[in-house]
Amino acid sequence: MDKPKKGALDGLRVIDLTRVLSGPFCTAILADLGADVIKIEPPKGDPVRGQGTIRDGHSWYFANFNRNKKSVVIDLYSTDGKDILRQLLSTADVVVENFRPGTMDKLGLGTSALKALNPRLITASVNGYGTDGPYADRPAFDFVVQAMSGFMSVNGDDGAAAMRAAPPMTDLVAGVYAATGILAAVRSRDITGQGQPVEVSMMNGIISMMAYLATEYFATGQLPQRTGNDHPLVAPYGLYRVADGEVAIAPSNDVILKRFFDAIDLGWVLDDPRFDTNDKRFGKRPELQKLIEARLGAQTKDHWIKVLNAAGVPCGRVQDFDQVFADPQVQAQQMALDVDYPGRGPVRMLGFPIKLGATPCVMARPSPELGEHTTEVLRDNGLTDTQIARLRDEGVIGGS
Amino acid sequence: MDKPKKGALDGLRVIDLTRVLSGPFCTAILADLGADVIKIEPPKGDPVRGQGTIRDGHSWYFANFNRNKKSVVIDLYSTDGKDILRQLLSTADVVVENFRPGTMDKLGLGTSALKALNPRLITASVNGYGTDGPYADRPAFDFVVQAMSGFMSVNGDDGAAAMRAAPPMTDLVAGVYAATGILAAVRSRDITGQGQPVEVSMMNGIISMMAYLATEYFATGQLPQRTGNDHPLVAPYGLYRVADGEVAIAPSNDVILKRFFDAIDLGWVLDDPRFDTNDKRFGKRPELQKLIEARLGAQTKDHWIKVLNAAGVPCGRVQDFDQVFADPQVQAQQMALDVDYPGRGPVRMLGFPIKLGATPCVMARPSPELGEHTTEVLRDNGLTDTQIARLRDEGVIGGS
Numbered sequence: 001m002d003k004p005k006k007g008a009l010d011g012l013r014v015i016d017l018t019r020v021l022s023g024p025f026c027t028a029i030l031a032d033l034g035a036d037v038i039k040i041e042p043p044k045g046d047p048v049r050g051q052g053t054i055r056d057g058h059s060w061y062f063a064n065f066n067r068n069k070k071s072v073v074i075d076l077y078s079t080d081g082k083d084i085l086r087q088l089l090s091t092a093d094v095v096v097e098n099f100r101p102g103t104m105d106k107l108g109l110g111t112s113a114l115k116a117l118n119p120r121l122i123t124a125s126v127n128g129y130g131t132d133g134p135y136a137d138r139p140a141f142d143f144v145v146q147a148m149s150g151f152m153s154v155n156g157d158d159g160a161a162a163m164r165a166a167p168p169m170t171d172l173v174a175g176v177y178a179a180t181g182i183l184a185a186v187r188s189r190d191i192t193g194q195g196q197p198v199e200v201s202m203m204n205g206i207i208s209m210m211a212y213l214a215t216e217y218f219a220t221g222q223l224p225q226r227t228g229n230d231h232p233l234v235a236p237y238g239l240y241r242v243a244d245g246e247v248a249i250a251p252s253n254d255v256i257l258k259r260f261f262d263a264i265d266l267g268w269v270l271d272d273p274r275f276d277t278n279d280k281r282f283g284k285r286p287e288l289q290k291l292i293e294a295r296l297g298a299q300t301k302d303h304w305i306k307v308l309n310a311a312g313v314p315c316g317r318v319q320d321f322d323q324v325f326a327d328p329q330v331q332a333q334q335m336a337l338d339v340d341y342p343g344r345g346p347v348r349m350l351g352f353p354i355k356l357g358a359t360p361c362v363m364a365r366p367s368p369e370l371g372e373h374t375t376e377v378l379r380d381n382g383l384t385d386t387q388i389a390r391l392r393d394e395g396v397i398g399g400s
Numbered sequence: 401m402d403k404p405k406k407g408a409l410d411g412l413r414v415i416d417l418t419r420v421l422s423g424p425f426c427t428a429i430l431a432d433l434g435a436d437v438i439k440i441e442p443p444k445g446d447p448v449r450g451q452g453t454i455r456d457g458h459s460w461y462f463a464n465f466n467r468n469k470k471s472v473v474i475d476l477y478s479t480d481g482k483d484i485l486r487q488l489l490s491t492a493d494v495v496v497e498n499f500r501p502g503t504m505d506k507l508g509l510g511t512s513a514l515k516a517l518n519p520r521l522i523t524a525s526v527n528g529y530g531t532d533g534p535y536a537d538r539p540a541f542d543f544v545v546q547a548m549s550g551f552m553s554v555n556g557d558d559g560a561a562a563m564r565a566a567p568p569m570t571d572l573v574a575g576v577y578a579a580t581g582i583l584a585a586v587r588s589r590d591i592t593g594q595g596q597p598v599e600v601s602m603m604n605g606i607i608s609m610m611a612y613l614a615t616e617y618f619a620t621g622q623l624p625q626r627t628g629n630d631h632p633l634v635a636p637y638g639l640y641r642v643a644d645g646e647v648a649i650a651p652s653n654d655v656i657l658k659r660f661f662d663a664i665d666l667g668w669v670l671d672d673p674r675f676d677t678n679d680k681r682f683g684k685r686p687e688l689q690k691l692i693e694a695r696l697g698a699q700t701k702d703h704w705i706k707v708l709n710a711a712g713v714p715c716g717r718v719q720d721f722d723q724v725f726a727d728p729q730v731q732a733q734q735m736a737l738d739v740d741y742p743g744r745g746p747v748r749m750l751g752f753p754i755k756l757g758a759t760p761c762v763m764a765r766p767s768p769e770l771g772e773h774t775t776e777v778l779r780d781n782g783l784t785d786t787q788i789a790r791l792r793d794e795g796v797i798g799g800s
Contacts, residue, residue, distance in 0.1 A: 008584040011591075021611075033584045047653065052612055053619035060619040061612045111757070128714075130755070133732030139656070141714035143629075143637065147648035148716040150724040152629075154566040155555070161639075162718050164629050165565050166554040172609045174753075176576045181754035183583035184408040184433045188759050190590060191411075197757035207724065207735045208753040209572045211421070212452055212461045217721045218736070218748035219453035219460040224721065229543075229552075229564050237543065239561075248547035253447065256539070314528075314541035316548040318562050321617045321624065324550040324607065332533030335607045336618070348618035353574075353608040354581035355530070357511070357597035359588050 007034015008359040012186065014038065014094040015085075016069065019046040021142075021168060022126045022202060023098030024065045025175030030094075030182065031068035032352055032361040038377055039069045040085065042076065043398045045370040056344040058367075064349040066367035067339065072378070073371035073398035076107060080396040085109070087381055090117055093189075094182055096124040100139060101131040111197055122185045124198040126178045131199060140202055142168035149206045154213050157228035170202040177205045235281040236260070236288055239318065242296045247304050249315045256313055263311040264295040341366050371399010407434015408759040412586065414438065414494040415485075416469065419446040421542075421568060422526045422602060423498030424465045425575030430494075430582065431468035432752055432761040438777055439469045440485065442476065443798045445770040456744040458767075464749040466767035467739065472778070473771035473798030480796040482508060487781055490517050493589075494582055496524040500539060501531040511597055522585040524598040526578045531599060540602055542568035549606045554613050557628035570602040577605050635681040636660070636688055639718065642696045647704050649715045656713055663711040664695040741766050771799010 012035040016027040024039075024046070031037040039046070052061030075081040086109075089095055095114070097104060104110055104125075114123050125131065128140020146152050146164045156163030181198040189195050207214075213224045224232065231237035231250075236257075239246045251257040261269050269275045269291065274284060281288055296304055301317055308315040319327065325336050335351040352361035374397050378388050391397045412435040416427040424439075424446070431437040439446070452461030472488075475481040486509070489495055495514070497504060504510055504525075514523050525531065528540020546552045546564045556563030581598040589595050607614075613624045624632065631637035631650075636657075639646045651657040661669050669675045669691065674684060681688055696704055701717055708715040719727065725736050735751040752761035774797050778788050791797045 008588040010588075012587070025611075029580060033581075052616055055619045061615040064611075064615045129729050130733045133729045135709075135729040138709045138716075139652075139712050139714045141650035141652045143631070143650040144648045144714045144716045147639075147718040148724070148727070150719055150721050151565075151567070152718055153720040153724075156563065160557075161629070163556065163563060165551075165569075166624070166627070166632075167551070167609050167611050167613055169565075169569070169609065172611060173573070173576070176573070176580060177753050180429060180576060180580045180583060181433075181756060183580060183587060184754070185756060185759075187412070187583060187586055187590070188408040188410075190587070194758060196759065197755075199755040199757075200753055201733070203729065204733050204735055204751070204753040204755075207730065208750050209567050209569065210721075210750065211425075211464075211567050211572060213567055214721065214750050215461040215464045216452055217725075219455045224566065227566070229561070231543075232566075239547075248544045250541035250543040252539075252541045309535075309538045312539050314539045314544045316538075316544045318547040318552055319550055320553040321550050321610075321614065324548070324553075325617075327548070329529050329533040329535040329603065330607065333530045333601070333604055335604055350608050350610065350614050351604070353577050353600055353604040354584070355597075355599040355604075356581060356585060357599075358594060359585075359596065 009033045009035035013092045015092045017097040022171035022174045026178040029179040037069040039071045063347045063367040070373035071368035072374045078396045094122045098126040121195040129203045130201040142170045145170040145202045156226045170206045174200045174202045174205040241293050244300045259311045260313045374399040409433045409435035413492045415492045417497040422571035422574045426578040429579040437469040439471045463747045463767040470773035471768035472774045478796045494522045498526040521595040529603045530601040542570045545570040545602045554624050556626045570606045574600045574602045574605040641693050644700045659711045660713045774799040
């Protein structure tokens, strides 16, 4: 582990009732930023502990999403379990859950109950479709939300089917937005003294990322067309064949476009009446591609990536994970971390995307064993060892 | 506009030097949350003012990404312009830029200069590849970063080419992460009195979203395979034909899987030795799909979506934007907003994904005209009307 250091969110106590993906991603971001995240798990643990490849006795998927957190096992179906949770919430800054709407009410932890318990508490929900509206009660899953949100409808090849993205983008986007919303509510609470509910749904999160595809739809009433790896409006743009493969090239404005053509000795193209506007180039894409590839085909990926980047033209290889994690830039940015798990050997996981100059994200602790911090946290919260032993005997709490 | 109301980030002053997409998305999130975002534009304005469909005299793309901000025109190539900017930064909480690394130094606004000017200032950079490492100077563009990050490598059909997502995910993800990092730094600054640099790159942001695809790769050393709209490990999962189209169905665990088969009168499947484990089902996907579609084909999308959701099985339609924005849930969540632009007619734009109970995001002001707030902001900052008139005459500032 890195040496202990105060993170940006040092002292912010987060009670984390989430499991699986969207919620744990939100609280992992807060934990990476230095918050004291206490993951409350049922006696059987977060299901992700048993998901993905189990190596050296644990799930690397779980390890990635639950680093920097503590684990406390509480049976929330028991009366005593609910009491302990209420006690933890009475002194916390934030609670995060990703249950289906209504579950917190059933636990006696609805908005007004929590407000009465701790008016400074920020109560965050990461859910599928939002707590209001006709789908509030629907179960959600990334693939279904990708389908319903319109995200799939814009991805994929022209004339082919709508295409999901393989990473669970709707979970992840909701998780980051929730972290943002929570921190905004913390700032507000630090000034006003009042906590408040924060909610982000997977559906709303991904819809908000439809960007210019949505604004163009709103402005024109025309549905966006699927265009695969081509730009719907701009040419040249896309993947181009070179001597040893393909290069992704995206000249993003007219100045850069001129640099691109100059760099490949096709400076005349922009003066040629066949190609002197984007509309004309777009209409003659195959012809243009042929011209460009006639030049590019003479040299390798490495050559063109060097030459075009030097000319200020955005370009790069299509990389698979072998190439990504061997990439010198990705290594310089420490986007894969080898985290030591004493007694188990190292786990490789994704690095920190948020780089802070003075209080950087660090690996302060590896993902916890199930209930590893039950005793420690409950003691800190004022329970005596006798009480803790009784609760453990009765199966209300678990772990060590 | 909604009636004025204090947002969560009320009083947080953000000087916004960003243009185009990743940076403006970051500052739009902060502005939606109530921060006082002052967009500094060159005399010609953010290029996005001229991009996308121009309707009623302005770009709806610009309107969406720049709502709730003020616009001040300053020529930062001039000495006086740099002085004005430094003055604005001396009293600000946050500055955000998405220049290529090194540009701030050229403006005399490198990290140490800004620290000397205002030690409380949080200095945020949203960039392509990070400020350290061999690619720090490369120009970036969403498509290229999708290619280089491995994101494209996991998307698309089995046996077909790597596939980008059409929305500019690498810009947008970097923007939300940057907002998160800035708010963490604000929390830290409010406690310690010290600002700090915050950096998020498009490359690091999207790599951090490779989730279990990356953790499985790390754990096994095997590259993820492209599987189109199918799950790489789980069956059943995917799009299924019904009487009038397709339904996306994702039974997310064994309990829900049983509910799914029971709901379509195929309860026996899970007891059949051909299908009683996920591995067996995965190996017999075509056979299983035939069985399932034989049931589902008898009824419509609406029927199955109602029945399966009632049974707790995540499912839904593949919706295009027409369907998305007519969807009663999307409407209930106000994910499209019609914003009045006096004298120009309404602009439709995307709604707020972060829902706060006490200090909700509101449309406090539409996107600004170029330089609409130059005089107002400079006056607030202590410049006299005589000074302002002189600077305008000299072309150092612009707008009204």
